[in-house]
Amino acid sequence: MSSSSTAPLAPESALLRVAPPPEESPLRRAELRLQELLAEIDSLDTELDSLGLELERFARAYEDTLSVSFDEVSRSERLLRRLRNLQDAASALTRLLEQPALPPSAPPEQSSRTAPAPASERRSPSTQDDSRKRASLEDDEDEDPLEDEEPPEDDEPSEEDVLAEREDEAVVLKRLHRRLARLLHPDLAQSDEERTRLDSLMARVNVAYEAGDRTTLELIAAKVGAGDTAADSLTDEERLAHLERRIRILSTAAHSLRQQRESLRSTATARLYEEARRREAEGRDYLAETRAEMEEEVHGLAQDARARMRQLERAARTLTSLRNKRMSTLAENVKGRKLRAFDPVQESPLVRQGVLRLERQRATPAARELARRLEDAVTQEPWQVALTLMAFFAEAAGRPPPGLDTSEAWAERYELLRELDMPDAPTYDQALTRLPRHLELGMRVMKKEIRFGLQLREAELLAAVPLALQRADVAELGRSVLAVIGPQEQCKRCGEEVLLQHLLRTRGLDELNGMLCPLCAHVQKSYWLYSRSEGQEALLPHALRLGTVVEQGLRLAGTTIGFQLLPEEREALTVDQLRQRFVDLYLQPYGVELEPTHVRLVQGGKELDGETRVGRGAITLKLAPEAGTSEKEVLELLRSRIERRFRPDSSK
Numbered sequence: 001m002s003s004s005s006t007a008p009l010a011p012e013s014a015l016l017r018v019a020p021p022p023e024e025s026p027l028r029r030a031e032l033r034l035q036e037l038l039a040e041i042d043s044l045d046t047e048l049d050s051l052g053l054e055l056e057r058f059a060r061a062y063e064d065t066l067s068v069s070f071d072e073v074s075r076s077e078r079l080l081r082r083l084r085n086l087q088d089a090a091s092a093l094t095r096l097l098e099q100p101a102l103p104p105s106a107p108p109e110q111s112s113r114t115a116p117a118p119a120s121e122r123r124s125p126s127t128q129d130d131s132r133k134r135a136s137l138e139d140d141e142d143e144d145p146l147e148d149e150e151p152p153e154d155d156e157p158s159e160e161d162v163l164a165e166r167e168d169e170a171v172v173l174k175r176l177h178r179r180l181a182r183l184l185h186p187d188l189a190q191s192d193e194e195r196t197r198l199d200s201l202m203a204r205v206n207v208a209y210e211a212g213d214r215t216t217l218e219l220i221a222a223k224v225g226a227g228d229t230a231a232d233s234l235t236d237e238e239r240l241a242h243l244e245r246r247i248r249i250l251s252t253a254a255h256s257l258r259q260q261r262e263s264l265r266s267t268a269t270a271r272l273y274e275e276a277r278r279r280e281a282e283g284r285d286y287l288a289e290t291r292a293e294m295e296e297e298v299h300g301l302a303q304d305a306r307a308r309m310r311q312l313e314r315a316a317r318t319l320t321s322l323r324n325k326r327m328s329t330l331a332e333n334v335k336g337r338k339l340r341a342f343d344p345v346q347e348s349p350l351v352r353q354g355v356l357r358l359e360r361q362r363a364t365p366a367a368r369e370l371a372r373r374l375e376d377a378v379t380q381e382p383w384q385v386a387l388t389l390m391a392f393f394a395e396a397a398g399r400p401p402p403g404l405d406t407s408e409a410w411a412e413r414y415e416l417l418r419e420l421d422m423p424d425a426p427t428y429d430q431a432l433t434r435l436p437r438h439l440e441l442g443m444r445v446m447k448k449e450i451r452f453g454l455q456l457r458e459a460e461l462l463a464a465v466p467l468a469l470q471r472a473d474v475a476e477l478g479r480s481v482l483a484v485i486g487p488q489e490q491c492k493r494c495g496e497e498v499l500l501q502h503l504l505r506t507r508g509l510d511e512l513n514g515m516l517c518p519l520c521a522h523v524q525k526s527y528w529l530y531s532r533s534e535g536q537e538a539l540l541p542h543a544l545r546l547g548t549v550v551e552q553g554l555r556l557a558g559t560t561i562g563f564q565l566l567p568e569e570r571e572a573l574t575v576d577q578l579r580q581r582f583v584d585l586y587l588q589p590y591g592v593e594l595e596p597t598h599v600r601l602v603q604g605g606k607e608l609d610g611e612t613r614v615g616r617g618a619i620t621l622k623l624a625p626e627a628g629t630s631e632k633e634v635l636e637l638l639r640s641r642i643e644r645r646f647r648p649d650s651s652k
Contacts (some may be wrong), residue, residue: 019106037254041253041257055273061287073294073612074572076429083441090315093345098322214242220234235560259490305432320450321452345445351445361522367463386414388439394455396542397534398534400451401485402487407453415427421477439456443458482546483499487500489519496517497518500516504562505526505564506564506581513526513527544564552619556620556621559635571611574614579610582599594629596623601619603619604616
């Protein structure tokens with residue numbers, strides 16, 4: 001063991017005493033605190049500028065990438081709210097129809113109250129809070145910023161003081177120096193003593209300016225401005241008071257900047273930015289992933305909307321059945337008289353009245369305005385005009401044709417139109433979320449049937465469509481719509497899957513309907529109607545006006561017989577073919593014994609050759625002398641047998 005390990009400890013009195021470092025003066029501490037605050041404010045300013053620029057760049061990228069997707073989601077949710085409101089209203093109306101029928105003198109007390117919302121609300125569904133919370137790219141005004149140290153409450157500095165303290169130091173020093181130089185210039189002295197004092201003060205000002213001593217310059221300026229003749233004698237207490245005042249002002253400014261920083265960090269934009277940076281660190285693209293998620297959500301919302309539309313179609317059929325059952329029941333009043341039951345459908349704002357006689361409807365100012373809008377939109381937004389035409393034809397038909405009788409059929413035929421004529425148009429699901437204000441998804445009553453689907457918002461607007469169809473480009477789109485609303489079948493001649501075109505194979509004496517292949521004009525089926533025309537048959541006048549069907553007339557004994565054809569078929573029609581149509585549709589079916597060679601066609605007093613193309617103008621049917629009968633006798637025989645065609649031995 002070494003000797004040092006056993007050496008006795010030195011007595012306490014032998015230890016050296018080191019004097020503590022001299023304490024800094026309050027003035028020095030104030031100067032250091034002022035420097036710290038100025039450095040902190042510069043740092044906070046730089047940080048806020050940098051963070052603000054980063055968030056601004058991110059916000060622009062966010063909007064550029066996702067704004068369209070957000071709009072799609074918002075519109076899809078608005079459509080779903082509309083459909084949910086319709087479902088709720090339909091359910092309420094169904095419950096009302098299921099109640100026992102009461103006579104008109106005592107309608108259900110709650111009929112109008114339990115019915116759906118007023119028409120104005122039906123047209124403008126209430127905008128509830130979106131189920132999906134769109135992240136706002138603006139500052140959250142309601143969020144409390146993180147608490148920070150509070151500035152001293154005594155002598156709260158004014159906004160002008162804070163702004164002055166945050167001004168650039170070099171600018172402030174130069175302004176103070178110039179001001180004092182004007183006030184203390186020796187040439188302003190009135191005496192030698194005054195000149196000496198001003199020289200001394202000016203020298204001190206120059207020294208303070210060179211040293212960047214803002215405190216000294218501000219104190220001298222304050223004293224000179226107050227008329228203090230002792231401005232050259234500045235005490236430490238005065239300097240300290242001035243520094244403390246500046247410290248209070250700068251503390252307020254620093255506190256405000258820290259609050260701004262925390263507020264900026266707590267905004268939705270900043271949170272999204274941090275999430276984007278986190279995913280970027282993982283090698284992922286936040287904006288691309290979010291857009292893909294939203295596209296998937298839009299697809300899901302569209303599927304939900306399709307399902308709800310199918311449910312509303314079933315609800316319309318249920319309402320039709322309940323209403324017809326109710327209205328067929330005669331209630332008995334207190335006097336024992338039979339009265340028809342109260343009809344809740346007529347009073348319900350859910351179901352608008354359809355128009356059964358469009359040809360009698362006059363165009364209102366609103367309809368004329370819509371016609372002008374349709375004419376303007378046909379070049380810019382043809383899909384809106386196409387949907388309007390489809391809605392018009394669906395209602396004008398009474399019973400919608402096969403291509404417009406269900407929401408799924410609507411989607412299929414619209415997409416076909418889009419593929420053929422409107423490649424830049426939105427998809428059907430997208431179009432439903434962007435409907436122009438004159439269209440809506442709703443219910444209407446047509447005689448005894450309630451139907452759900454896309455329709456014009458007001459029945460009076462239906463008169464706008466015939467007006468708009470007078471314009472050539474609207475008519476061209478109308479022809480395209482008529483071409484896609486027929487039933488789909490495989491042609492028995494050409495073998496193609498086609499959408500059949502309806503026409504009257506003949507009219508005048510007989511009225512025989514036909515469904516034709518638009519490619520080869522093969523007649524898929526022929527049939528007679530014994531009730532009011534509906535579906536495609538009711539749209540035949542529009543087809544004739546638009547030229548999708550043309551008619552060739554043939555006069556027999558003063559009576560005109562019409563033969564309707566497809567336009568291409570009419571262009572190639574020969575005299576022999578027209579004669580054969582008369583034979584096939586009249587002579588053979590009704591057993592008229594007349595040789596086809598005895599049937600002659602005359603135009604302008606001249607018999608037409610069989611291979612000649614049929615031109616424009618009236619054509620008359622004449623019989624050869626060897627036929628042994630007259631045109632009038634053939635006409636009367638045909639009329640008689642057509643009237644008795646479903647009776648036994650009608651050919652006799």
